[in-house]
Amino acid sequence: xxxxxxxxxxxxxxxxxxxxxxxxxxxxxxxxxxxxxxxxxxxxxxxxxxxxxxxxxxxxxxxxxxxxxxxxxxxxxxxxxxxxxxxxxxxxxxxxxxxxxxxxxxxxxxxxxxxxxxxxxxxxxxxxxxxxxxxxxxxxxxxxxxxxxxxxxxxxxxxxxxxxxxxxxxxxxxxxxxxxxxxxxxxxxxxxxxxxxxxxxxxxxxxxxxxxxxxxxxxxxxxxxxxxxxxxxxxxxxxxxxxxxxxxxxxxxxxxxxxxxxxxxxxxxxxxxxxxxxxxxxxxxxxxxxxxxxxxxxxxxxxxxxxxxxxxxxxxxxxxxxxxxxxxxxxxxxxxxxxxxxxxxxxxxxxxxxxxxxxxxxxxxxxxxxxxxxxxxxxxxxxxxxxxxxxxxxxxxxxxxxxxxxxxxxxxxxxxxxxxxxxxxxxxxxxxxxxxxxxxxx
Numbered sequence: 001x002x003x004x005x006x007x008x009x010x011x012x013x014x015x016x017x018x019x020x021x022x023x024x025x026x027x028x029x030x031x032x033x034x035x036x037x038x039x040x041x042x043x044x045x046x047x048x049x050x051x052x053x054x055x056x057x058x059x060x061x062x063x064x065x066x067x068x069x070x071x072x073x074x075x076x077x078x079x080x081x082x083x084x085x086x087x088x089x090x091x092x093x094x095x096x097x098x099x100x101x102x103x104x105x106x107x108x109x110x111x112x113x114x115x116x117x118x119x120x121x122x123x124x125x126x127x128x129x130x131x132x133x134x135x136x137x138x139x140x141x142x143x144x145x146x147x148x149x150x151x152x153x154x155x156x157x158x159x160x161x162x163x164x165x166x167x168x169x170x171x172x173x174x175x176x177x178x179x180x181x182x183x184x185x186x187x188x189x190x191x192x193x194x195x196x197x198x199x200x201x202x203x204x205x206x207x208x209x210x211x212x213x214x215x216x217x218x219x220x221x222x223x224x225x226x227x228x229x230x231x232x233x234x235x236x237x238x239x240x241x242x243x244x245x246x247x248x249x250x251x252x253x254x255x256x257x258x259x260x261x262x263x264x265x266x267x268x269x270x271x272x273x274x275x276x277x278x279x280x281x282x283x284x285x286x287x288x289x290x291x292x293x294x295x296x297x298x299x300x301x302x303x304x305x306x307x308x309x310x311x312x313x314x315x316x317x318x319x320x321x322x323x324x325x326x327x328x329x330x331x332x333x334x335x336x337x338x339x340x341x342x343x344x345x346x347x348x349x350x351x352x353x354x355x356x357x358x359x360x361x362x363x364x365x366x367x368x369x370x371x372x373x374x375x376x377x378x379x380x381x382x383x384x385x386x387x388x389x390x391x392x393x394x395x396x397x398x399x400x401x402x403x404x405x406x407x408x409x410x411x412x413x414x415x416x417x418x419x420x421x422x423x424x425x426x427x428x429x430x431x432x433x434x435x436x437x438x439x440x441x442x
Contacts, residue, residue, distance in 0.1 A: 028440040029071065029079040030200050031098055035122060036105035037115050038063060038085035041140040041184070045105065046070060046082055048184045049193060049230045052257075055184045067092070074227045074399055075201055075234040075433070077440060089125045096126045100200050101134035108139050108153050108181075112160055120164050127175060134199055135177045137161070138192060143183040154181050187231075187250045191243070194232045203432045207235035210428045214404070215239075218418045221389075223404040224249055225396065225429070228257065234400065248379075249403045252391055256373055370395040370426070376408050394422045396429050 036042045044058035050072050064084045072078040081099075089096065096102075102122060106115045119137065126133045139154050158179050165172040180192035198204055211223050215237045222245055224233040231250050373393040388408040395401050402422060411418060 026441060027077050029077040030100045032078060032080045032196075032200075033092075033096075033099045033102045034080055034082050034105070035087065035102060035118070036085070036140075037107070037110065037118065040085075040105040040107045040110070040115070041138075042105050043082055044184060045138070045140070045182075045189065045193075046080055049189065049232070050080075052229070058184065072230075074197065074230065074232065075207075075225075076197075076436060078197075078200075089122065096122075096129040096133070099126075099133065101136060101196060102126055103136045103138060103196065105138045105140050106157060107141050108150065108157075109141065109144055112157055116157070116160055116164060119161060120168070123165065123172070123175070123177070124168070127172065134196070135175065136192075136196055137177065137179045138182045138189075139179060140182050142181045142188065143185045150181065154179070187243075187247045190231050190233075190250055191241075191246060193230075194234070197227075197232055197234055201234060203436060204235060206432055207429065208237065210425050211235055211237040214402075214421050214425045218404065218406060218421045219410045219414075220404040220406050220418075223402060226253055226401050226403055227399055228253070228395075228401050229399070231257075245405065249391065249405075252375060252393070253401070253403065256371075256393060260371060260373075371401075374411075379405075392418070392422075394419075394426070396426050397433055400429065400433075402426075 034042050034046065041058075043061050043064050044053070044055075047053040047058065047061065048055065050070065064082055066084060067087065068082045070080045070082065072080060083092075104115075104119045104122065106112070106119070123135060126135065137157075139157055142150050142154075145153065161177065162173075165175070165177075178195075180188070180195075182189040182192050201207070207225060211225060214220065215223050220237075222239055222242070223237050224246075225235040226233050226249070231253050233246070233249075371393070372395070374390055376388055376390045378387070379389045390406050390408045390411040392404050392406060392411070393401060394404075402425065404418075406418060
């Protein structure tokens, strides 16, 4: 899948990328225009999603007085333009065709005439500049109203915008205008912005196919590929997204983000890093009784008969030892860890003293550490009965993580197979991300 995408994701086939290169880092970033009236919640949305600002802290944000550009690195590099309330098409300074999407924020409690007039102005201008531009409307601050009033106001805004566009020209009826009811006090904002991000992600079909294959082979009922920092899911499998499941995964990811720095691996310490990269430092070997169990489960399954490679066993052991708080660094003899390494090779050659490498020799970096965590809880199944489900968290890249819901019985019996499939999915996602970076000049 990654190979097919590599053949299509080239800069020449996506000419708009060459026009949106950031002068700061030279990366072709996808631009998002964030518009709305004063105090509509534009800046609080950006700070809440991408700077981990708490909702209570957004009360102290100053009013945006000039256009502010925010560079965001997720599955694709973004550049969000946070605009003041008096921004017009002429005052932007750049053509609207450079933006991939426009997000207009409307306070659900406002009088609708003024924001709707401004929204229609930008819709008409953007349609003339680029008919394929993505238009999103966030009806924000939904927590301020009761459920019935919230739904009624949302319906009125939707109808008034559609009627205004239809009165101006019938051709605007064909435009794809998406409305979302959002709030920073729940996960509705994450859900809405996730859908916006997915529309901008060109390798999304390949990521979704990877997720479908993982769920089918691991008997997972649902899986998300989350951006770790913003808690936006950049891809999921083909099954419908249930709001309760999405909220549960977001809350679990938020908890891990808060507590994971307390359980950093010893490999991340500066002293340990120097020992690993030093010329005379021994190569650490991590051992665990769980690694042999994982290897046996993976090799005994009918679909995967190959045993995990030493690198995979080492990474899996790293994750399990880190999750339990134990890290074994004293290496036993090589024949103890890999019994087949010295079979059928004749007599063991004599040991030679280690040679000091020349000063210009590059040191191999330590293996990358992929955090891993699980939790088990009781959830209602599709049949209406309650059963235990295990939520697994696996780091995929430095920005992405996989969260999957697996029946606890399946996870306990075939844990090695699930982890084997995670490794295969990680390699596919990393290949897609590397191809995307090359196409954008990252």
